[in-house]
Amino acid sequence: MSETLIEVKNLQVHFKRKSSKLLSFKPEILKAVDNVNFTIEKGKTFGLVGESGSGKSTIGKAILRYHKPTGGEIFYEGKEIGSMSEKELLSYRKKMQSVFQDPYSSLDPSHTVQDIICEPMEIHKMHTAAERKERARELIRVVGLKEQDLLKYPHEFSGGQRQRISIARALSVKPEFVVCDEPISALDVSLQAQIVQMLQDLQQKYGLTYLFISHQLQVVQKICDEIGVLYLGNLMEISDAEKLYSNPLHPYTKMLISSIPVPDPRIKTLDKIVTDTGVQSRGIGGCRFHNRCPGCTERCRQEVPALREVEAGHFVACHKYE
Numbered sequence: 001m002s003e004t005l006i007e008v009k010n011l012q013v014h015f016k017r018k019s020s021k022l023l024s025f026k027p028e029i030l031k032a033v034d035n036v037n038f039t040i041e042k043g044k045t046f047g048l049v050g051e052s053g054s055g056k057s058t059i060g061k062a063i064l065r066y067h068k069p070t071g072g073e074i075f076y077e078g079k080e081i082g083s084m085s086e087k088e089l090l091s092y093r094k095k096m097q098s099v100f101q102d103p104y105s106s107l108d109p110s111h112t113v114q115d116i117i118c119e120p121m122e123i124h125k126m127h128t129a130a131e132r133k134e135r136a137r138e139l140i141r142v143v144g145l146k147e148q149d150l151l152k153y154p155h156e157f158s159g160g161q162r163q164r165i166s167i168a169r170a171l172s173v174k175p176e177f178v179v180c181d182e183p184i185s186a187l188d189v190s191l192q193a194q195i196v197q198m199l200q201d202l203q204q205k206y207g208l209t210y211l212f213i214s215h216q217l218q219v220v221q222k223i224c225d226e227i228g229v230l231y232l233g234n235l236m237e238i239s240d241a242e243k244l245y246s247n248p249l250h251p252y253t254k255m256l257i258s259s260i261p262v263p264d265p266r267i268k269t270l271d272k273i274v275t276d277t278g279v280q281s282r283g284i285g286g287c288r289f290h291n292r293c294p295g296c297t298e299r300c301r302q303e304v305p306a307l308r309e310v311e312a313g314h315f316v317a318c319h320k321y322e
């Protein structure tokens with residue numbers, strides 16, 4: 001029987017921005033995330049995919065409470081954490097850790113690897129100094145590096161090795177849930193596969209739950225159990241990973257799948273729509289995807305489609321499937 005670790009209910013994260021209109025001092029509201037709903041089961045990986053600016057990192061940061069949600073609720077093991085005070089959040093901060101795309105900017109260049117791995121344990125006042133060092137020695141081996149590496153500095157490592165250090169750091173406080181925000185996007189393809197394998201092994205070993213964020217659909221396919229497809233702050237489709245590829249329903253998902261490079265050119269891609277990341281239609285009415293959708297009807301221009309379950313575990317926000 002699966003158990004829910006994270007539940008996101010009608011999540012909204014809006015940002016105030018300076019107006020783009022000349023002589024207007026009224027701030028504009030950017031709806032970076034709007035009415036997003038999904039759950040993550042314990043020990044599983046939920047993937048979030050979508051173009052740049054679709055709100056993936058904002059959702060991750062809202063769950064980690066780097067951003068306070070504008071609306072909606074976030075439950076961690078049934079406890080609402082979205083509106084908790086900093087004090088109430090303390091015990092959750094340790095349970096939730098993150099790994100980001102660019103390990104170079106997230107690793108302090110003036111600190112040794114040992115200090116970097118030990119820092120979260122210090123912040124959370126865990127163990128004695130000797131025990132923290134022992135844990136760093138254990139973790140550096142777990143992520144495939146050597147004990148001698150603990151005394152080196154981040155610039156002495158390759159991108160893949162730096163990402164291993166970030167992972168060791170995130171795991172130092174024994175988290176239950178890790179937000180992996182584009183953790184392999186900056187790496188070569190061969191290194192990507194190694195880090196994905198390592199994340200999967202660590203998940204097994206420690207029973208971790210992941211939110212795995214990527215703009216590359218082919219990357220999330222391997223690691224995710226379930227995937228949510230995000231477009232301009234709205235979830236367009238949620239499905240188990242296998243079904244999303246074998247039977248994508250939303251025109252946007254089809255478009256993303258069609259843009260995955262196919263190794264054999266004789267294999268037909270699902271759809272021939274070309275991804276155009278430049279088009280932004282956050283402010284438009286109706287379905288946010290309507291002006292890029294080949295099947296757009298008058299209703300799509302007027303009415304926002306709700307995310308509905310069209311078959312067991314497969315949700316889509318498209319009037320075509322109502």
Ligand SMILES: Nc1ncnc2c1ncn2[C@@H]1O[C@H](COP(=O)(O)OP(=O)(O)OP(=O)(O)O)[C@@H](O)[C@H]1O
Pocket residue numbers: 015016017030032050051052053054055056057058059215
């Ligand atoms: N702190 C902030 N203040 C104002 N606007 C923000 C802030 N953070 C994000 N945004 C805006 O919210 C939208 C979503 O940003 P977000 O970083 O979540 O996208 P993303 O899907 O992670 O993109 P990428 O693939 O480029 O990382 C963007 O339009 C972004 O400019």
Ligand SMILES: [Mg+2]
Pocket residue numbers: 056057058181
């Ligand atoms: Mg991002």
